[in-house]
Every structure is written in structure tokens, then in C-alpha cells.
Amino acid sequence: MDLIIKKILLFFQMFFMKKESGGAVSKKVTSTSSKSKVSVKKENSKSQTIKNLEPKKEVNLNKKEPSKTTNMDTISLKVLRKGSDGPQVEQWQLFLVGQGLLKVADGDFGQTTKDATIEFQKRNGLTADGVVGNSCYGKAMTLGFEVVQDTALEKTSAYWPPKPDFDAVYNDEKRFEMFGKFEYTADEQGTVTVIGTWKDENIITIDVPQLKGIDMFGKPKASGSIYFHKKAAPQMQALWAEWEKAGLLYLVKTWNGTYSPRCIRGSQTKLSNHAFGTAFDINVKWNGLAKRPALVGEEGSVRELVEIANKLGFYWGGHFSRKDGMHFEIAKLL
Numbered sequence: 575m576d577l578i579i580k581k582i583l584l585f586f587q588m589f590f591m592k593k594e595s596g597g598a599v600s601k602k603v604t605s606t607s608s609k610s611k612v613s614v615k616k617e618n619s620k621s622q623t624i625k626n627l628e629p630k631k632e633v634n635l636n637k638k639e640p641s642k643t644t645n646m647d648t649i650s651l652k653v654l655r656k657g658s659d660g661p662q663v664e665q666w667q668l669f670l671v672g673q674g675l676l677k678v679a680d681g682d683f684g685q686t687t688k689d690a691t692i693e694f695q696k697r698n699g700l701t702a703d704g705v706v707g708n709s710c711y712g713k714a715m716t717l718g719f720e721v722v723q724d725t726a727l728e729k730t731s732a733y734w735p736p737k738p739d740f741d742a743v744y745n746d747e748k749r750f751e752m753f754g755k756f757e758y759t760a761d762e763q764g765t766v767t768v769i770g771t772w773k774d775e776n777i778i779t780i781d782v783p784q785l786k787g788i789d790m791f792g793k794p795k796a797s798g799s800i801y802f803h804k805k806a807a808p809q810m811q812a813l814w815a816e817w818e819k820a821g822l823l824y825l826v827k828t829w830n831g832t833y834s835p836r837c838i839r840g841s842q843t844k845l846s847n848h849a850f851g852t853a854f855d856i857n858v859k860w861n862g863l864a865k866r867p868a869l870v871g872e873e874g875s876v877r878e879l880v881e882i883a884n885k886l887g888f889y890w891g892g893h894f895s896r897k898d899g900m901h902f903e904i905a906k907l908l
């Protein structure tokens with residue numbers, strides 16, 4: 575019994591001694607040891623934590639990645655129907671072109687694309703509704719339709735270049751804020767008469783030497799002297815200088831004007847950016863309103879000019895929902 579009690583006592587003694595000495599040591603470290611020792615200790619514990627976390631992280635990443643891929647697939651397989659547009663429509667149309675069912679892939683799912691889709695569905699024993707859904711994609715994939723091909727990145731695509739990271743200025747209030755407020759009247763053709771002194775105060779004549787001699791669509795050649803909004807004038811001049819520096823001026827075939835007091839085409843109430851002297855048009859013939867702007871490599875294409883324009887705060891009309899490929903306008907004052 576004695577022995578057992580002694581052993582128990584010894585055990586407790588050792589236990590408390592350990593605890594005390596442990597406490598004493600750690601106290602010593604914090605109170606008397608140098609800071610570097612403490613920081614080393616901290617670092618060690620940190621690296622241990624990181625090491626401990628690492629495998630967990632990896633597991634998490636591994637779990638996440640497949641689901642990301644799945645998301646991409648889901649996006650690629652968006653249901654397409656009449657009225658749809660975008661790169662995925664173009665991708666589907668390219669497939670139909672390959673099947674000999676369609677002639678042009680323009681990114682707009684209109685009646686022709688619907689008819690071609692119906693024909694594809696009939697040929698393959700699918701429900702012929704002209705809507706590209708699961709069964710349609712499924713059949714198409716067995717015939718070589720590529721799901722994850724990203725047509726937006728192809729330079730010759732109708733969706734190149736991609737939209738910039740800023741948006742166009744769509745409402746007049748914001749434009750008035752940026753370029754000054756004016757009162758106006760508009761006639762049936764959408765021609766605007768500006769009331770007051772806004773024009774005299776804001777529209778100035780500037781020289782854009784790179785413009786000189788460019789064809790003006792039957793009119794005398796451009797003089798290089800244009801009207802522009804005074805706040806945006808430096809950006810306009812910088813734009814043309816940058817295009818010249820990049821060797822891109824050969825792409826500008828015709829000059830089609832800047833300041834024009836009018837509403838957007840088809841409207842009597844919504845002002846065009848031309849009415850603010852902050853927009854200009856080039857290469858009209860190949861980039862008509864509501865038409866697919868000429869592709870890279872086609873005559874009159876302006877697409878390769880867009881990147882520099884975006885850098886200088888211009889938004890390209892080819893990125894509007896109603897395409898206006900001839901058109902560039904100031905969306906940001908730099």
C-alpha cells in the first residue's frame with residue numbers, strides 16, 4: 575500500500591514539477607530571452623501552421639477546380655434560340671456552316687439560323703423546334719461541335735476585340751455632367767438646335783494632322799481641321815497620334831465627321847454623342863449601323879484600331895448592342 579501511495583505521490587510530484595518548470599521556462603523566454611528567440615519561435619509556429627494548412631488547401635483547390643470547369647461547360651451550353659446573340663451563337667452557326675446548313679456565321683440568331691437549326695434537328699431525329707438545347711448540343715458534339723472553344727479570342731471573330739473594362743455613357747444626364755448641360759429642340763429628323771451659348775463655349779476647332787487628305791466619301795478630302803469638344807480634344811489628338819505611331823492609319827479609309835447636333839439615328843429625344851462633339855465616324859461604307867462591322871482582314875475593318883482607342887477613353891460603336899462599327903466616342907475623360 576505504502577509503495578502504491580508513494581508511487582502515486584511521486585507521479586503527482588513529477589506532474590506538478592513538469593508543469594511548474596514548463597511554466598517557468600516559457601515565462602523566462604518571454605521575460606528575459608532576446609526578442610529574436612521569441613520571433614524565431616513565432617516563425618517556427620507559423621511555418622508549422624502553414625505546413626499544416628497546405629495539404630488542406632490543396633484538397634480545397636482540387637475540389638474547386640473541377641467545379642470551375644463544370645461552370646464553364648454550363649456557360650458554353652447556354653440554350654440558344656431566335657434572338658440570342660454573342661460568341662456562342664457564332665460558334666453554333668460555324669457548326670451549321672460546317673454542316674452545309676448555313677452560309678454565314680454573324681453571331682445573331684435570326685430566322686435563317688433558326689431554319690438551319692430546325693433542318694439540323696429534322697435530319698438527326700430531334701424535336702424540330704429551332705432551339706439549341708441539350709439534345710441538340712449532344713447530337714452536334716458527336717458530329718464534331720466543340721464545346722469549350724472560345725471564339726471571342728479569335729482575331730477574325732465578330733467578337734474581336736473584346737469589350738473594354740469600362741462602359742459607354744448611355745444617359746444624357748451623365749453626358750451633361752461630363753460635357754456641360756444645354757437646352758435644345760429637335761425636329762422630326764432628329765436634328766438638334768442647341769439653345770444658348772453651349773456650342774460657342776465648348777466646341778472648338780482642333781488640328782488632327784493625321785486626318786489631312788483622308789477621303790471624305792465623295793466630298794473634298796479632309797483638311798485635318800475638325801470640331802471637337804474642348805475637354806476631349808487632347809484625347810482625340812492623342813488617339814490619332816497613337817494610331818499613326820502604331821502604323822495603323824492605313825486602316826482609316828474614310829473620314830465621316832465629328833460634331834453634329836443630332837439625336838441618335840431613329841430618335842427625337844435621345845442625344846447622339848455627336849451632339850456633344852465627343853464622337854467621330856470613320857469607314858462608314860464597311861461598318862453600317864446595325865450591321866456586323868467588317869472583320870479583321872476585310873476591307874474597311876476598324877477593329878484593330880479599337881484597343882488604342884479604348885486606352886484613350888474612347889468606346890467603339892461595334893460594342894453597342896445595336897452595332898455601329900464606324901463610330902468611336904469618348905466614354906472617359908482622362
Ligand SMILES: [Zn+2]
Binds near residue numbers: 853855
Ligand atoms: Zn457616330
